[in-house]
Amino acid sequence: MLERVRPKVEKIETDRKTSNTRSFVARPVLLASQRCRCSNTKPWKTHARVLAGVAKATASRGQKRQLSKTDNEEGEQDLSCARERVLKQVLQEINSQFGKGSIMTIGDGSEATFGQVYVPDLEDRSKWTEPNLLRLQTPEHAKMRETFPSGSLALDLAIGGGYPKGRIVEIFGQESCGKTTLALHAMAEVQQQGGTVALIDAEHAFDPKYSEKIGIDIQKLVLCQPDSGEMALEVVDQLLRSAAVDLICIDSVSALVPRAEVEGEVGAPQMGLQARLMSQALRKITSSASRSNCSVIFINQLRQNIGVMYGNPEVTSGGNALKYYSSLRLEVRRREILKNDGGERTGIAVRVKSVKNKCFPPYREANMEIMFGKGVSRYASLLDAAESSGSVSKRGPYYFYGDRRLGQGKEKSMAALMEDPPLYQEIEGAVRATLLDLTASPPPSAVSDPSM
Numbered sequence: 001m002l003e004r005v006r007p008k009v010e011k012i013e014t015d016r017k018t019s020n021t022r023s024f025v026a027r028p029v030l031l032a033s034q035r036c037r038c039s040n041t042k043p044w045k046t047h048a049r050v051l052a053g054v055a056k057a058t059a060s061r062g063q064k065r066q067l068s069k070t071d072n073e074e075g076e077q078d079l080s081c082a083r084e085r086v087l088k089q090v091l092q093e094i095n096s097q098f099g100k101g102s103i104m105t106i107g108d109g110s111e112a113t114f115g116q117v118y119v120p121d122l123e124d125r126s127k128w129t130e131p132n133l134l135r136l137q138t139p140e141h142a143k144m145r146e147t148f149p150s151g152s153l154a155l156d157l158a159i160g161g162g163y164p165k166g167r168i169v170e171i172f173g174q175e176s177c178g179k180t181t182l183a184l185h186a187m188a189e190v191q192q193q194g195g196t197v198a199l200i201d202a203e204h205a206f207d208p209k210y211s212e213k214i215g216i217d218i219q220k221l222v223l224c225q226p227d228s229g230e231m232a233l234e235v236v237d238q239l240l241r242s243a244a245v246d247l248i249c250i251d252s253v254s255a256l257v258p259r260a261e262v263e264g265e266v267g268a269p270q271m272g273l274q275a276r277l278m279s280q281a282l283r284k285i286t287s288s289a290s291r292s293n294c295s296v297i298f299i300n301q302l303r304q305n306i307g308v309m310y311g312n313p314e315v316t317s318g319g320n321a322l323k324y325y326s327s328l329r330l331e332v333r334r335r336e337i338l339k340n341d342g343g344e345r346t347g348i349a350v351r352v353k354s355v356k357n358k359c360f361p362p363y364r365e366a367n368m369e370i371m372f373g374k375g376v377s378r379y380a381s382l383l384d385a386a387e388s389s390g391s392v393s394k395r396g397p398y399y400f401y402g403d404r405r406l407g408q409g410k411e412k413s414m415a416a417l418m419e420d421p422p423l424y425q426e427i428e429g430a431v432r433a434t435l436l437d438l439t440a441s442p443p444p445s446a447v448s449d450p451s452m
Contacts, residue, residue: 146293147359148193148247151185152368152376153385153431155352159328160360161435162189165246166293167358168286168325172300172316173332178350178370179299181214182332183249185376186297188215195246198222198239200232202255214375229256229274233281236296240288252299253278253318275319282325298322329356338369347371379414379424386427389434401427 094103147162156162163169163186171179187197192215199206204225208218222245226232232250239245250256258273289296300322304313316322323329331353338347352366369380383399386392392401399406399413401423407413417424 148186148295149189150182151189152366152381153428154366154368154381154388157385157388157431157435158352158364158366159330159354159357163295163297164327164359165295166290167295167327168282168289168322169295169297169328169330170300170322170326171297171330171332172302174302174334177332177334178348179332180251181370181375182330182352183251183297183299184211184214184216187247187249190247191217191220196220196222196244197247197249198224198245200236200248200250201225202229202232203251210373213373228259228262229277230259232256233277233285237281237284237288240285240292240294243292243294245294247295247297249297250299252301253316253322254301256318274317275321278318279321282321286325298326323356326356327358328354331355335367345372347377379417380410382417382424382428382431383410383413385431389431391427391430391434
């Protein structure tokens with residue numbers, strides 16, 4: 001056997017001179033086989049020695065791995081400190097370039113503030129015009145947001161306290177469902193708080209008498225009836241940059257006709273002009289509205305897509321840009337026509353649904369009654385809001401406030417509230433206290449209805 005093995009060893013020695021890699025791989029295997037086959041050493045002892053060497057090498061590698069793990073932890077700590085130093089330096093550079101307070105970390109104890117956070121005193125309506133300055137130093141402060149009433153308690157409960165300030169709001173729906181009335185009520189509420197409102201009447205259909213009945217001070221209203229969509233949106237941008245207006249209402253998006261369409265011939269193809277106009281304008285308006293803390297309400301109409309076999313064919317006009325830039329989108333639907341005992345039509349009952357809300361949980365609904373020539377019925381709105389919040393209970397056909405019976409049916413309960421103003425104020429205070437508890441919860445992520 002040794003004679004048969006010896007030539008192979010000589011061959012390997014020759015190969016080692018020509019190729020180091022080949023001899024390094026083949027020689028140890030051959031010598032191990034020689035020891036196992038030819039020597040008197042028992043194979044299990046050889047394997048024991050090999051296993052002992054492997055265990056020793058494994059232990060040394062474990063020590064090295066433990067040392068390397070400690071080094072990695074120290075390296076991660078050093079990297080984290082370095083990132084913090086770099087972030088602090090970048091924030092200082094940005095503040096020095098764009099002004100102090102341009103960017104900051106919430107909770108760093110800096111003297112700069114993010115603006116005025118509106119916290120109304122729900123029991124005293126006269127104090128609503130006094131905003132409180134709060135520094136966003138804690139997560140609780142960061143949860144708070146500034147709103148103003150919508151004119152309907154039921155709608156305030158559904159959207160989280162009212163319309164958000166410094167945001168884009170879209171109110172859309174079918175014809176004659178109360179879209180303009182809701183916008184006028186919002187304008188009246190802002191004026192009652194001492195703010196300035198502006199109306200961009202692109203439809204040229206402003207009714208001053210109806211607005212006065214709702215509560216708008218016509219003498220202090222800023223009114224613009226533009227000739228084209230470019231003019232209307234440019235006026236909005238200039239008003240926002242002035243920071244002298246608290247609310248701007250555009251009535252409506254469908255009436256913002258591009259200048260090229262106004263100057264062109266009737267029937268000439270104009271593809272996507274209004275959508276491009278809205279997209280360009282909203283990119284400027286959004287940031288200006290946030291800086292000036294001014295809300296912008298867009299009233300929009302519904303159209304129908306041709307050839308839609310499945311799903312909702314309704315779509316809003318003006319492209320998709322307004323859907324993305326809006327923080328609150330309200331869909332208004334007319335439920336029924338209200339009649340008095342003599343059969344005369346006195347108003348309409350509408351349902352308002354928030355299909356998108358970045359400040360409060362969406363998909364909540366509010367029912368209200370809009371009376372012809374008077375606007376939203378505050379008594380009906382109070383009953384609906386009190387019933388939703390639990391302040392007023394309905395047992396069969398009767399409405400109860402605690403143990404006190406208001407009346408049988410909604411009409412008689414509303415009449416009881418009209419005859420007893422202290423009772424009305426008491427129920428309103430209870431509803432607004434519930435509203436404060438709801439708005440104290442953290443805002444969710446923005447979710448919108450994909451069908452709209």
